[in-house]
Amino acid sequence: MSSASADSRRPVQTQCTGCPTASIPAAMPPSVLGYVQGGCGDEHTQRWNADAFARWGMVPRMLVDAGKRDLSVRVLGMDLASPLFMAPIGVTGLCTQDGHGDLAAARASAVTGVPLAISTLSNDPVEQVAAACGTTPAMFQLYCPRDEELAASLVSRAERAGAKALVVTLDTWVTGWRPRDLNVANFPQLRGHVLTNYFTDPVFRSRLAKPPEEDPRAAIGAWAATFGRVLTWADLPWLRSLTSLPLVLKGICHPDDAARAIDGGADAIYVSNHGGRQANGGVAAIDCLAKVAPVCGDVPVFFDSGVRSGTDVVKAVALGASLVGVGRPYSYGLALGGADGAAHVLRCLLAEADLLMAVNGWPTLADVREAGAVRV
Numbered sequence: 001m002s003s004a005s006a007d008s009r010r011p012v013q014t015q016c017t018g019c020p021t022a023s024i025p026a027a028m029p030p031s032v033l034g035y036v037q038g039g040c041g042d043e044h045t046q047r048w049n050a051d052a053f054a055r056w057g058m059v060p061r062m063l064v065d066a067g068k069r070d071l072s073v074r075v076l077g078m079d080l081a082s083p084l085f086m087a088p089i090g091v092t093g094l095c096t097q098d099g100h101g102d103l104a105a106a107r108a109s110a111v112t113g114v115p116l117a118i119s120t121l122s123n124d125p126v127e128q129v130a131a132a133c134g135t136t137p138a139m140f141q142l143y144c145p146r147d148e149e150l151a152a153s154l155v156s157r158a159e160r161a162g163a164k165a166l167v168v169t170l171d172t173w174v175t176g177w178r179p180r181d182l183n184v185a186n187f188p189q190l191r192g193h194v195l196t197n198y199f200t201d202p203v204f205r206s207r208l209a210k211p212p213e214e215d216p217r218a219a220i221g222a223w224a225a226t227f228g229r230v231l232t233w234a235d236l237p238w239l240r241s242l243t244s245l246p247l248v249l250k251g252i253c254h255p256d257d258a259a260r261a262i263d264g265g266a267d268a269i270y271v272s273n274h275g276g277r278q279a280n281g282g283v284a285a286i287d288c289l290a291k292v293a294p295v296c297g298d299v300p301v302f303f304d305s306g307v308r309s310g311t312d313v314v315k316a317v318a319l320g321a322s323l324v325g326v327g328r329p330y331s332y333g334l335a336l337g338g339a340d341g342a343a344h345v346l347r348c349l350l351a352e353a354d355l356l357m358a359v360n361g362w363p364t365l366a367d368v369r370e371a372g373a374v375r376v
Contacts (some may be wrong), residue, residue, distance in 0.1 A: 024332050024335060024336070027097075027335040027336050028095065028335045029094075030184075031184060031186045031188075032091060032094045032095065032188075032335075034180040034181060034184065034186060035091055035180070035181060035186060035188065036089070036091060036095070036328060036331050036332075037180075037328070038178055038179075038180035038181060038277070039178070039275070039276040039277050039280070040176035040177055040178055040276060040277055040278055040279065040280040041176070041177050041179070041280035041281070042280065043276060043280070044276075044280060044281065045273060045276040045279065045280045045281065045282050045284070046275060046276025046277070047276070048276070048283070048284045048306075049273065049275065049276050049284050049285050049286070049305045049306025050306040050308050051284070051306075052283075052284030052285075052286050052287055052306065053286055053306060053308075053309075053311070053312045053315055055287075055375055055376060056286065056290075056315050056318075056319070056373045056374070056375060056376065057373065057374055057375075057376035058314070058315065058318055058360065058368075058371055058372070058373050058374075059371065059374070060359070060360035060361055061360065061361035061362070061371065062361060063361075064361035064362075064363065064367075065363065066357065066358045066359075066360075066361050066362065066363045067358075068363065069354050069357050069358055069362075069363055069364070070363065070364045070365070071083065071350070071353065071354060071357070071365060072365075073322065073323070073365060075268075075300045075322050075323055076164065076165050076246040076248075076267060076268060076300060077164065077246070078115065078137040078164050078165075080113070080115060080137070080323075081113040081114075082113070082114065082350055082353070083313065083317055083321065083322065083323050083324050083365065084114050084313055084323075084324055084325075084326065084346065084349060084350060084353070085114060085115040085116070085117060085139075085302075085323050085324070085325050085326075086105060086108075086109060086114060086115065086116045086117060086325065086326060086327075086330055086342075086346070087117055087272075087275075087304040087325030087326060087327040088117040088118065088119040088120075088141035088167065088169075089119060089327055089328075089331055090119050090120075090121035090188075090194055091121070091188055091193070091194055091331075092105050092119060092122065092123075092331060092334065093121075093122050093123025093124065093193070093194050093196075094123065094188060094193060094194065095331045095334040095335050096334050096335065096338050097338075098338075099123055100123060100124055101123065101331075101334050101338075102118070102119070102122040102123055102124045102129045103124050103128065103129060103132050103339075104334055104338045104339040104342060105129075105330065105334060105339070105342055106118075106129045106130070106131075106132035106133045106138070107132055107339035107343075108330070108333075108334075108339045108340075108342035108343040108346060109132075109133045109134075109136045109138065110132065110133050110134030110135070110136050111339070111343050112136075112343050112346045112347060112350075113136050114136070114346045114350075115133075115136055115137050115138060115139060115164075115323075116129075116133055116136075116138050116139070117138075117139040117140070117141045117167055117325070118130060118138055118139065118140050118141065118158070118163070119141050119194075120140075120141060120142055120143045120154060120197055121143065121189065121194040121195070121197070122194055122196055122197055123193065123194055123196055124196055125157075125196050125197055125200045126140060126154075126157055126158050126161050126163075126197055127157065127160075127161045130158070130161035130162050130163060131161070131162075137164040138162065138163055138164065139163055139164055139165040139166070139167050139248070140155070140158035140159075140161075140163040140165070140166055140167065141167040141168075141169060141250070142154060142155060142158075142166060142167065142168050142169065143169055143172060143227065143228070144168060144169075144173075144228075144229040144231055144239075145226045145227060145228075145229055146225075146226050146227075146228065146229045147203070147204075147207070147226045148238070149203050150198075150201065150203045150204055150207075150226060151229070151242065152203075152242055153201050153202065153203040153204075154197060154201060155242045155243050155245075156242075156243075157197075157201070158245075159243055159244075159245055163245065164245065164246070165245055165246040165247075165248050165267075165268070166242070166243050166245045166246070166247055166248065167248040167250050167270060167302075168231075168239055168247065168248065168249055168250060169250045169251060169274075170231055170249060170250060170251035170252070171250075171251035171272075171273075171274055171278045171279065172228070172251075172274065172278055173228040173229060173230045173231065174228055175187075175278075176274075176277060176278040176279065176280065177280070178277065189220070189223065189224075189227075190220060190224065191220075192216050192219075192220050195212075195219075195220070195223055198219075198223050199212040199219060204222070204223075204226075207222055207226075208222055233260065233264065236261070236264035236265055236266075237264075237265070240264075240265040246267035246268060247265065247266050247267050247268075248266070248267065248268040248269075248270050248302060249261045249266045249268075249269060249270060250270035250272055250302070251270065251272055251273070251274065251278075252269050252270060252271055252272075252292060253271060253272075253273060253282070253283075253285065253288040253292065254288070254291075254292070255291050255292050255294070255295040258271075258292045258295050258296055259295050262296065262297075262299050266299070267299070267300070268299060268300040268301065268302055268322070269292065269296050269299060269300075269301050269302070270301075270302035270303070270304075271285060271288055271289045271292050271293075271301060271302065271303045271304075271305075271321070272285055272302075272303065272304045272305050272325075273285045273288070273305050274305070275304065275305045275306070275327055275328065276305065276306075284305075284306060285303070285304070285305030285306055286303075286305075286306060286312075286315070286316065286319065289301070289303050289316060289319050289320060289321060290319045290320070290373075292320075293319060293320025293321065294320065296320070300322035300323065301320055301321050301322050301323075302321065302322065302323045302324075302325060303316045303321035303323070303324050303325065304324070304325030304326070304327055305327075307324060307325065307326045307327070307329075308329060309349065309352055310348070310349045310350065310351065310352025310353035310354070310355075310356060311352060311353070311356055312324075313326075313349060313353045314353050314356050314357065314362075314368055315373050317365055317368050317369060318368050318369060318371060318372050318373040319372070319373050320369070326345075326346070326349060329345050329349070330342045330345050330346060332345070333345035333346075
C-alpha cells in the first residue's frame, strides 16, 4: 500500500499489491475526509509542500558497500530504529471505524518502532495512548491553552505517562481559513470530538459547573474559550518551566526564529507549516528546512509537511532533519486498516528509504547527510 497524493482535487486511492483496491473516500466519512485532506485557503501551500520535493535531488555514489544499512538515530535521549515518526494529527481518533484511532496509531507505533507524537486533541486520554505505544518512545504535542494551570496539568499528565519530549505547536492559536470545513460547517471539536484529554483533566473539570458527561455543551464551550493561547518569545521561560522533558518548538520556518528559539531554551526545532493547513501563501516546508537546519548546529531538527514517500524521508535527512514526520499517509492507513493499515504505510516508507540508501550507496544516515541534496 503506497501513500496517496495529498492533492484532494483527485480521488484518493490506496493500493496494496496482491490486495483489492481500497478507496479512502469509502473508508472515511466525508467530514473527516475533508478535514484530513483539506488545507488552508486555495491549498497552494499544501500542494507545494509535496511537489517541492521534486526540486531537490541527490547524487548516487557507486562502488560503496551498502549491503547493510543503518537507519538508527539517537535524538533527545531516544534510541530509534529510524528517523521516521508519526506527526501529531488532531483527528486521528476519528480516522478508524471504532473512533479510537489514537490507540490504533499507538499500536502501529509499538509494532514498527516508529514513534508517535500524541496530539492534545485525541479521542483517548494520553495515558492510554502512551501505554499502547509499548516500548516505542512517544512524544506529546501541546496546543497551549490560555489557562496556565490547565497547560501545566496536560503536560504533567503526559510526562507521568512516559512521554519523552514535549512538542509545542506555535501556529495554531487560531485555525486557518479552511474552505472545505467552512463549506460544510465542519469543526469536529465543536461537536465534542477529540476533546478527551480536556474532559478527563482534573483542572479542566474543576472549571465546569457540571461534569462534561452531564453537560457536554457547556464543556465544549469552556474548551473553545480556553483553546489557543497566543504565544510570544516572552512565553519561552514559562514553557520551559512546565517540564523537565526536552522542549520542541513546532512551526519554525525562518532561520532567525530557529536561532532565537535555541537561545531561549528550545531543545529541538520543528520545521513545519502544519501541512499547509494553517498558513497559506508560504514557501514549501522542505525549502524552509534547507535554510533552517544550518543554523541549528547540534540541536536536533524535526521536520514534517509534504512527506509522501521514503525518498522524501531520505531527502529531508540529507537537508538536515534529525527526525522526519509523516502525517496524512498514516491517517489513510488507519482508515483502511486500523493499526495494521497504519503499520503497513510506515513499513512501506521505511522499506523505500532503506532500498534507496542501498542503491544509491549510502549505508548510514551520516552518509546521506554527507551526500546532501541539491536544487534541480
